[in-house]
Amino acid sequence: MVELELIERAQQGDKAAYTELIHIHHRTVEKFAFQCGVRVNDIPDVTQEVFVKLYRFLHQFQRERFTTWLYKITLNTARDYYRKETKEKVKEQKLNFEGGLNYTTKSAEDRVLIFEEDRELHNAIQTLDEKYRHPIVMFYFHELSYEQIAEVLNVPLSTIKIRLMRAKALLKSALQMNGGVKHGR
Amino acid sequence: MDDKQLEERLNLLKSSYDRLPSSVDTDEILRKIEDENRMAPIERKDKGFKWQKITVWAVSIASVFIIGILGTTFLHDINEGTTNDQTYSEDDIKKLETQYERERLKRQQMLQLDKEQFATLEFVQYADTIFAAQISPGTLEGKNDDLSIKDGYQFAMERLKLPSEMVEETINKGKLDEGQSISFIHEFIAKSEHLINFYESLLYDHDALVQSAKHDGKLSEHILIANRYNMPEEIQSMIEVLPKQGLKLTVNADGTAFQVVPDWALFTRDLFTVLDENESRYLSLYSSIPGYGIANLLEEQDFSVLGYYLGEIEFTLLNTMQDTGMHFRFENYYFDLAETILFPSDINEMFNENNEINTDTRMVWESLVNIPGVSPIATLMKPVVASMNASDWKYNETYKLLDIEQLRDYYIMALEGSLETTKLDWFSILPDGEERSLETPYALYGVHELYKEFNRNFDPLVLHGVGPIETILLYYYADGENNREVMWELMSSAFKKEHDKKDFIDNPTLQNIIREGSKNLYFNKDHLIQDEKYLKTYIGQEKGNQVSYDLLLYLESDDIWRIHGVEDYFVSNPTLVDENFVQQVHGLYKLFAGTHDQTILKEATPEEIVGLYYYSNQLKDYETQYALYIKDEEWIQIPKEEYMSAPHLNIDDIKSEFTKMEFEETSKGEGYVKLTRNPDSRNFGDEKVIGFQLIKTENGWRPPFMPTQ
Numbered sequence: 017m018v019e020l021e022l023i024e025r026a027q028q029g030d031k032a033a034y035t036e037l038i039h040i041h042h043r044t045v046e047k048f049a050f051q052c053g054v055r056v057n058d059i060p061d062v063t064q065e066v067f068v069k070l071y072r073f074l075h076q077f078q079r080e081r082f083t084t085w086l087y088k089i090t091l092n093t094a095r096d097y098y099r100k101e102t103k104e105k106v107k108e109q110k111l112n113f114e115g116g117l118n119y120t121t122k123s124a125e126d127r128v129l130i131f132e133e134d135r136e137l138h139n140a141i142q143t144l145d146e147k148y149r150h151p152i153v154m155f156y157f158h159e160l161s162y163e164q165i166a167e168v169l170n171v172p173l174s175t176i177k178i179r180l181m182r183a184k185a186l187l188k189s190a191l192q193m194n195g196g197v198k199h200g201r
Numbered sequence: 202m203d204d205k206q207l208e209e210r211l212n213l214l215k216s217s218y219d220r221l222p223s224s225v226d227t228d229e230i231l232r233k234i235e236d237e238n239r240m241a242p243i244e245r246k247d248k249g250f251k252w253q254k255i256t257v258w259a260v261s262i263a264s265v266f267i268i269g270i271l272g273t274t275f276l277h278d279i280n281e282g283t284t285n286d287q288t289y290s291e292d293d294i295k296k297l298e299t300q301y302e303r304e305r306l307k308r309q310q311m312l313q314l315d316k317e318q319f320a321t322l323e324f325v326q327y328a329d330t331i332f333a334a335q336i337s338p339g340t341l342e343g344k345n346d347d348l349s350i351k352d353g354y355q356f357a358m359e360r361l362k363l364p365s366e367m368v369e370e371t372i373n374k375g376k377l378d379e380g381q382s383i384s385f386i387h388e389f390i391a392k393s394e395h396l397i398n399f400y401e402s403l404l405y406d407h408d409a410l411v412q413s414a415k416h417d418g419k420l421s422e423h424i425l426i427a428n429r430y431n432m433p434e435e436i437q438s439m440i441e442v443l444p445k446q447g448l449k450l451t452v453n454a455d456g457t458a459f460q461v462v463p464d465w466a467l468f469t470r471d472l473f474t475v476l477d478e479n480e481s482r483y484l485s486l487y488s489s490i491p492g493y494g495i496a497n498l499l500e501e502q503d504f505s506v507l508g509y510y511l512g513e514i515e516f517t518l519l520n521t522m523q524d525t526g527m528h529f530r531f532e533n534y535y536f537d538l539a540e541t542i543l544f545p546s547d548i549n550e551m552f553n554e555n556n557e558i559n560t561d562t563r564m565v566w567e568s569l570v571n572i573p574g575v576s577p578i579a580t581l582m583k584p585v586v587a588s589m590n591a592s593d594w595k596y597n598e599t600y601k602l603l604d605i606e607q608l609r610d611y612y613i614m615a616l617e618g619s620l621e622t623t624k625l626d627w628f629s630i631l632p633d634g635e636e637r638s639l640e641t642p643y644a645l646y647g648v649h650e651l652y653k654e655f656n657r658n659f660d661p662l663v664l665h666g667v668g669p670i671e672t673i674l675l676y677y678y679a680d681g682e683n684n685r686e687v688m689w690e691l692m693s694s695a696f697k698k699e700h701d702k703k704d705f706i707d708n709p710t711l712q713n714i715i716r717e718g719s720k721n722l723y724f725n726k727d728h729l730i731q732d733e734k735y736l737k738t739y740i741g742q743e744k745g746n747q748v749s750y751d752l753l754l755y756l757e758s759d760d761i762w763r764i765h766g767v768e769d770y771f772v773s774n775p776t777l778v779d780e781n782f783v784q785q786v787h788g789l790y791k792l793f794a795g796t797h798d799q800t801i802l803k804e805a806t807p808e809e810i811v812g813l814y815y816y817s818n819q820l821k822d823y824e825t826q827y828a829l830y831i832k833d834e835e836w837i838q839i840p841k842e843e844y845m846s847a848p849h850l851n852i853d854d855i856k857s858e859f860t861k862m863e864f865e866e867t868s869k870g871e872g873y874v875k876l877t878r879n880p881d882s883r884n885f886g887d888e889k890v891i892g893f894q895l896i897k898t899e900n901g902w903r904p905p906f907m908p909t910q
Contacts (some may be wrong), residue, residue: 035227042225047218060224069231125595129218133219137210156211157218172529174536178609188202191210 023082027075034074038067044158045090051153052094052143057125066093091150100158111193140190148183151176289350297336297354309365310870312396312579313438313448328360330879345802364392364446367459372471382477383525390487390527393463396446397491400439400461407436411459419456423641426450462491482517483527488905489513495538508565511538512572519615537614539578540605542569558594571625573666577611613860622665624760627736628729630668635724637670639715648674652687659690664761669738669754672762677715685709693755693763714767715754721745725749732868737765747806775863775877776808778856786812797828799900807895807902809863811874814904819852829894831903839906840883850884857906858882870897885909 019040025033042063049062069089129135141149148167154160162180166173231242285684303327307320315356319325348356362370369391371377377385396450397703404411410432414425423698429437443449449464463487465472473481489510490498498510521528545551551562558566572579580601589597614620652675655663664672672691679687685706689697692705700710715722723741728750735757739750753765753768776782789809793801802810810829819824827844852858858877866872876891885891891909 029380031231034234035231038225038227038230043223046223046225047221047859048219051720055224057445059221060226063225064230068233072236082237127222129214129217130220131213131217135216137214152211156208171620173522174533178613181606182202182610182613184207188204188207191207192202201497 017083020080022072026071036069042067043087045086046160048087048090048153050128050143051095051157052091052146052150054094054097057129058097062090062093062097065097066090068092081167083160084164084167087158087164088153091168136189137191140187143190144183144186148179148186151179152183152187155180235678261348276594278510286682292417294336297350297802301332301336301354301357304358304361308361311363312442318435322399324392328357332357360388360434364396365388367392367474368447368468372475374475376475377477379480380524381475382480383483383522383527385476386483387481388524390483394492396448397461397463400443400448401459402440403435404459404461407433411436420452420459422450422452422457422459424473425459451708462703463488467841479517479520479523480527482513482521483531486513486517490534495534495541498538499541504561505564507538507542508568511535511569511578512576514538515572515576515578516574518612535607536605539608543565543603543605546629552596553812556595559598563589563594567629570623571630571666572623573625574622574662575615575620576623577608577615577620579692580611580620581608581676583623622760623663625666628726628755631724631726633726637668637674637722637724638720638721640720644676645674647671651675651683652684654680655690656684659687661759661761667762668724669762670724672753673722673740673756675715676764678712679715680709680712690745691764693765694757695755696763696765705897711764711767711802715742716744722752723748725750727865739768741873761762775861776806776860778812778859778879780856782808782812783816783856785855786811786816789813790816790820794822794825797825799828799832802903803901805901807872807874808862810902810904811876811893814854814908815852815858818850819855821849822850826840830905831898831905833896836896836905852884858884864895871895872897 017036022033022037022040026037045063045066046059049059049066050056054062066086066089070086073085075091129138132150142150144152151165154165155162155169160168162176164174169176226516227735228877233464243324252707289446305319305325308325309316312319312322314322316426320329331353334356335348335351338548338861367385369384376554396561411425412420414421414428416424422661425432425436429440439451443461444464447463447465447468451462453459459490465484469481469484469488470754472484498507502510518528518531518535526722542562545562549557553559555716566586566589569576569582577877585599588597589595603880606825650670651671654660655675656679658661667675676688676691679685681692688711689702689705690708692700719742721743724738728739728741737755739755742793743749744750744751751767754762755765757763783898784811789802789805790813793813802813805813814826814829817823817829823845824841827841830838832838845905856880859882861878863875863877864872865875871897874893874895876893878885878891879887894908895904
């Protein structure tokens, strides 16, 4: 069944069609959430919230806009997830992560990014301001076009081009500052 | 590392993300969805959630109405009480529908439109869409968002309001913060644009008729308005309604088409008192550049003033919230306008037959370099203008390599706060001479605002671009307010090093720096002096019947003028060697000749010292003349006997030797008096002007040995 048809049926309340959509897109959501700074252990929660929200808005958007909405909602959910956390949870994290600065546990991160070179680049991306981080992630890891990114972020096309250019420059200088780690592969 | 290497690494990282564990539980998701649908929507108090929802929501209808962050302001004003939608009945919904229809009809009548015309207005369509989504059959079974029926209704109602109503309500509401201000501006401009589009298409529909309203072969709005009763009713209504909604009818530059443009003069006066100062700049900008893009601006304005607009847009962008619809719109205008100014479409027009840049372009470029504060365009243009100046404004390599992308980088740096303040070219900004009256009621016009702004947190950027006269006036104003903190902040760093802040605040060294009775402050470019460390200048004020340039200011490393003190002054107005002057000098002579007490001459002007020197000679009092010489051992000293026995000038009357004298300070504590020789003089050979050297000592100005050499 083509995706547009699935979306249409889901919009009409077909749960099976929606389940199918979740199966098709959950990897995108999980990866995107991780790349946006969500901790590995929190990804299941965030993913769940994204698909619940997506369903809530499902009837409001055109089928063609599904991808845009998926990214838009993931971005907002990831952002809100940590904003809404209780103080206890923050304390708990502090106890868990003695390093303090790491946004994920060492072991969980290690499982995903086994090469030092990857970890270095991933961390450099995470330290970018989100206005630079999001375009880089969408452009290079999700192959979204400038137009799509502009639509997800609701900013003009020209701004996306500027931000991407600037983001690359920032990444290059961050990597060069670290001396360009080259090992592990 | 180049782009290619970075992209390779990004690709490798991309594949590593495949290792991310997956554990999606679709059953759990579906269960949550079910649970949510079973619950009746209950109004939430969570402000943040509402914000986010509205943003997402607004984006979904963006194709109808580019709304940006609109709506959040108004939602915050909605009563936050917890009204449960379950208290609404089907009857209540019907009542809301009737009420909405009534409100809708009211606006339709205010605009004097028929039902179909009114329904084509974009903001009406948007309000209708919201109303339909929020309050419609089935609403009570549960909506798919968290907005209460009450809030949903109110949100739709706000969207229905006409620009004039928005203005009235906003003014009554009182001061808005920046977010609320930009929301208002965004919606106000959007609705005004919808009305403009509607009326321009109406004019287009009646083109054949309105084309008859001509004067001297060109369309005239005055003729159209005068003849409106011969026009269709729709046009008559339009003419009546436009001014009420802050719009006016006008004709394009070549007189071939009618236009509807904003005319917010009546609105803005009150609006500016409630809107955020910086955000409200968009209203002024939009009035100057209505419609989309900069085409209108280019058509209506001279090339020479485009730099002004570019500066205005830049300042607004750098001082307002980012990520708003207006910001994006004007960001595009900014780069478009910069490109037009730097790279006109017809490059040949830019250069004259000698390959020199034309005067208009040159004026614009020069004005860009001197935009005060942090300015991406000034940073970009500085080296270009400098190199152009050096190459007689001929096409050169620097211009050839100029890249507009560099402006984008500077712009981003400015937004991030990492672009430095532009250093202004004060030699070109400051006029050759300026006389500022202190007696008119406008003397401190603008200074009060500057004082208010600077007093807020002593941000030096507020003072960037402020000239030396204004700095003195600001200090004078602060002194009047007895605000010694501000006075201290206006002092030079060299002064601050030598003085203690607490002492200064307790007892300012410099009070009443403008002498009582001074009528004007003076600036003279001849007194703009570049020494080893600073660019400095002396601001003049009246002292008796002369102007003494004694208010010393330094341009410090942050490109801001600060006061160093009341110091060695020099007189710029030539002193005439007439009877008055001789009497003045005679008075000094009487005081000094008897005692040769050096302290007597401490306050004497350089001209008076020179006058006294030659007057002593005239009286053959060589002892007094000798007593005038500098006593400092650094300078050559000659024994008194030798001096007395040496030949002397033979002066009968100093008035017949010189006509006027004028002092000029060449460096700190050194200068010379220019003596203009009387043509009848028998001394000094053929020289028309003689320089007489003077050195500042602890007892005032003194000549060294052989001062005219």
